[in-house]
Amino acid sequence: MTAVPLAPELLVGTPLIELRGVTRVYSTGRLEVPALRGVDVDVWPGEFVAIIGHSGSGKTTLMNIIGCLDRPTDGTYRIAGEDVSSFDDDGLARIRSRTIGFVFQNYNLLPRTSALENVATPLLYQGVGRRERLERAKAPLERLGLGDRLTHEPSELSGGQQQRVAIARALVTEPALILADEPTGNLDTASGEEVMAILHELNDEGRTIVLITHEAEVAAKAQRQIHVRDGMIVS
Numbered sequence: 691m692t693a694v695p696l697a698p699e700l701l702v703g704t705p706l707i708e709l710r711g712v713t714r715v716y717s718t719g720r721l722e723v724p725a726l727r728g729v730d731v732d733v734w735p736g737e738f739v740a741i742i743g744h745s746g747s748g749k750t751t752l753m754n755i756i757g758c759l760d761r762p763t764d765g766t767y768r769i770a771g772e773d774v775s776s777f778d779d780d781g782l783a784r785i786r787s788r789t790i791g792f793v794f795q796n797y798n799l800l801p802r803t804s805a806l807e808n809v810a811t812p813l814l815y816q817g818v819g820r821r822e823r824l825e826r827a828k829a830p831l832e833r834l835g836l837g838d839r840l841t842h843e844p845s846e847l848s849g850g851q852q853q854r855v856a857i858a859r860a861l862v863t864e865p866a867l868i869l870a871d872e873p874t875g876n877l878d879t880a881s882g883e884e885v886m887a888i889l890h891e892l893n894d895e896g897r898t899i900v901l902i903t904h905e906a907e908v909a910a911k912a913q914r915q916i917h918v919r920d921g922m923i924v925s
């Protein structure tokens with residue numbers, strides 16, 4: 691029989707994310723800060739996982755590694771079975787652009803730039819032409835109820851609206867994984883609940899969600915919780 695190579699999404703027995711013995715040590719002058727000390731994490735396709743821990747426990751460090759924004763000092767990281775631990779910056783950028791949509795606490799939108807242009811930006815890194823970029827950016831904004839805010843700049847939008855623009859931007863490349871670091875951290879209760887409802891909707895459609903938070907209430911809304919303390923997984 692001829693072996694047929696399987697597309698990653700067909701590898702149902704493979705975690706989307708697999709960290710093994712991941713450490714990350716920051717070197718600041720004479721000081722070495724061990725932010726992660728041997729972390730194992732599996733996230734399966736379609737899961738909604740919350741990573742929870744106090745400030746300084748290593749959550750953002752973990753998110754940067756999961757998001758291919760940073761590399762482990764030691765240990766391995768596989769995405770859909772592919773070992774990306776030793777990828778160079780270009781390799782990481784490529785897998786990031788194909789696989790992951792980011793949502794940050796402070797939205798990270800480009801200032802003095804319209805919602806439409808903000809959402810279109812990730813497509814630039816995939817080499818999509820300007821006209822098609824702007825065309826494709828419309829749908830996720832409309833879907834998130836911002837169809838009448840396409841030309842608004844971040845300063846003209848509320849915090850909740852800015853975070854919805856950021857979610858639209860995370861969705862425009864149709865990534866398998868949405869990685870959200872404290873996405874409700876700067877929002878009032880109602881806007882925060884709205885953002886959580888959107889994440890659940892995306893998860894119901896089959897998208898994998900990894901949510902990072904220090905709030906037990908927010909984490910409780912996920913399917914599964916991973917607790918981080920002092921750079922280690924404690925449960």
Ligand SMILES: Nc1ncnc2c1ncn2[C@@H]1O[C@H](COP(=O)(O)OP(=O)(O)O)[C@@H](O)[C@H]1O
Binds near residue numbers: 716747749751752
């Ligand atoms: N760039 C850095 N340089 C040195 N130390 C850092 C750096 N980033 C984070 N740390 C340290 O690593 C630990 C974990 O930080 P972080 O991952 O930001 O935790 P959290 O997101 O849970 O608050 C903390 O002790 C923090 O001070």
Ligand SMILES: [Mg+2]
Binds near residue numbers: 749750751
């Ligand atoms: Mg953090």
